[in-house]
Amino acid sequence: MSRSATLFENAQQHIPGGVNSPVRAFAGVGGTPLFFKHAEGAYVVDEDDKRYVDYIGSWGPMILGHGHPEVLDAVRNQLQHGLSYGAPTALEVEMADLVSQLVPSMEMLRMVSSGTEATMSAIRLARGYTGRDSIIKFEGCYHGHSDSLLVKAGSGALTLGVPSSPGVPAAFAQHTLTLPYNDLAAIEQCLKEKGEEIACIIIEPVAGNMNCIPPQEGFHQGLRKLCDEHGVVLIFDEVMTGFRVSLGGAQGHYGITPDLSTFGKVIGGGMPVGCFGGKKEIMSHIAPLGPVYQAGTLSGNPLAMAAGLATLKLVSQPGFHDKLDSYAKRLLAGLQERADAAGIPFTTTQVGGMFGLFFTDNKDIRNFEDAVACDVERFKKFFHLMLDGGVYLAPSAFEAGFVSAAMGETELQITLDAAEKAFKALA
Numbered sequence: 001m002s003r004s005a006t007l008f009e010n011a012q013q014h015i016p017g018g019v020n021s022p023v024r025a026f027a028g029v030g031g032t033p034l035f036f037k038h039a040e041g042a043y044v045v046d047e048d049d050k051r052y053v054d055y056i057g058s059w060g061p062m063i064l065g066h067g068h069p070e071v072l073d074a075v076r077n078q079l080q081h082g083l084s085y086g087a088p089t090a091l092e093v094e095m096a097d098l099v100s101q102l103v104p105s106m107e108m109l110r111m112v113s114s115g116t117e118a119t120m121s122a123i124r125l126a127r128g129y130t131g132r133d134s135i136i137k138f139e140g141c142y143h144g145h146s147d148s149l150l151v152k153a154g155s156g157a158l159t160l161g162v163p164s165s166p167g168v169p170a171a172f173a174q175h176t177l178t179l180p181y182n183d184l185a186a187i188e189q190c191l192k193e194k195g196e197e198i199a200c201i202i203i204e205p206v207a208g209n210m211n212c213i214p215p216q217e218g219f220h221q222g223l224r225k226l227c228d229e230h231g232v233v234l235i236f237d238e239v240m241t242g243f244r245v246s247l248g249g250a251q252g253h254y255g256i257t258p259d260l261s262t263f264g265k266v267i268g269g270g271m272p273v274g275c276f277g278g279k280k281e282i283m284s285h286i287a288p289l290g291p292v293y294q295a296g297t298l299s300g301n302p303l304a305m306a307a308g309l310a311t312l313k314l315v316s317q318p319g320f321h322d323k324l325d326s327y328a329k330r331l332l333a334g335l336q337e338r339a340d341a342a343g344i345p346f347t348t349t350q351v352g353g354m355f356g357l358f359f360t361d362n363k364d365i366r367n368f369e370d371a372v373a374c375d376v377e378r379f380k381k382f383f384h385l386m387l388d389g390g391v392y393l394a395p396s397a398f399e400a401g402f403v404s405a406a407m408g409e410t411e412l413q414i415t416l417d418a419a420e421k422a423f424k425a426l427a
């Protein structure tokens with residue numbers, strides 16, 4: 001028995017499903033989850049000493065690759081000064097200044113400890129600001145696991161077949177309206193009927209929790225316009241896309257100014273961090289400036305700020321995102337070529353350092369329905385064949401993949417060699 005299998009057996013004694021987050025459980029692909037003991041650069045190393053090229057990157061944060069020396073130094077340096085003060089720090093001010101410089105719509109912002117907290121707080125703020133109760137989200141988008149947002153959700157909820165979770169009171173869920181992604185007509189219709197009840201629309205500006213689905217041309221522009229017409233707060237959930245699809249996130253990439261945005265993952269460089277912010281006029285409603293309450297014992301934690309700041313400075317270097325984009329493009333072109341050669345119906349999507357792999361003939365994937373219509377069984381086999389070949393993809397057909405700046409020719413070759421074998425085996 002492998003060490004991972006033994007650990008998994010032991011883990012299940014006292015940890016539900018053996019994991020501290022459901023997406024880690026391999027429920028969507030079958031088999032035993034890998035337990036890791038080390039990560040460095042483009043690789044993760046499991047408890048049985050096998051190395052994998054890592055396309056998960058801790059579900060997004062590790063955009064530099066693992067253990068970047070400058071990030072580790074920043075954490076070590078802060079470590080000598082204490083772990084947490086529960087009081088303001090200069091690091092937080094530096095973080096706020098840097099984020100608002102990199103993402104100009106973030107006129108004011110608050111740090112929290114996870115993406116879930118960021119979206120939950122942004123929604124409370126939008127409700128408090130507008131005095132309206134209902135929100136709109138999109139089918140297959142995942143915004144963390146707060147009650148209002150676990151309705152037709154993507155990611156692990158979708159993988160496990162429970163997009164709308166038990167435990168969320170119907171009275172909460174009824175205030176969450178869900179619409180298909182990339183469908184402006186549906187939004188227009190809904191706002192026409194219920195615009196005055198809608199506090200906000202929250203969207204993953206590139207959907208990454210039902211596989212990876214980019215917005216259609218003009219979708220965000222139309223969304224922005226409709227929100228303005230109906231006094232609805234537009235929230236870009238950039239927890240996944242932030243500092244990844246471009247330095248300015250998806251809003252920078254598509255040239256849209258949301259009212260509020262949420263960040264997580266990259267902004268913490270691998271530490272538990274989230275952030276929400278936006279228009280000063282709206283953010284001024286947050287306590288203690290305004291009446292909408294929001295708080296956190298570890299919010300703005302100095303170690304986390306140190307890791308996040310070091311990461312944001314490194315991703316700000318000229319050419320950083322071009323390099324991610326070019327690796328991703330070569331990766332996907334290589335995969336497509338090998339799938340085509342083996343006669344496997346296969347489609348890819350990509351925005352910057354974020355990508356999707358679909359086992360389907362459909363070359364125009366627009367929404368949840370298209371994502372779930374793909375051949376999930378084939379993906380499962382592909383996932384395990386890639387794992388055998390030393391490549392760690394997200395263990396679900398409904399997750400985006402991530403490239404890191406630590407990836408180069410060697411990793412590309414390992415991945416494409418594994419894929420060539422995998423596609424042949426699937427044919």
Ligand SMILES: Cc1ncc(COP(=O)(O)O)c(C=O)c1O
Pocket residue numbers: 114115116117119142143144145204208209237238239240264265274
């Ligand atoms: C778009 C998006 N929003 C929010 C979240 C929630 O973040 P966290 O897991 O840090 O709570 C995630 C991922 O988990 C995400 O992908």
Ligand SMILES: NCC(=O)CCC(=O)O
Pocket residue numbers: 021022023024059060155156208209399400
């Ligand atoms: N794309 C899905 C996530 O990032 C979630 C990670 C988790 O829930 O552990």
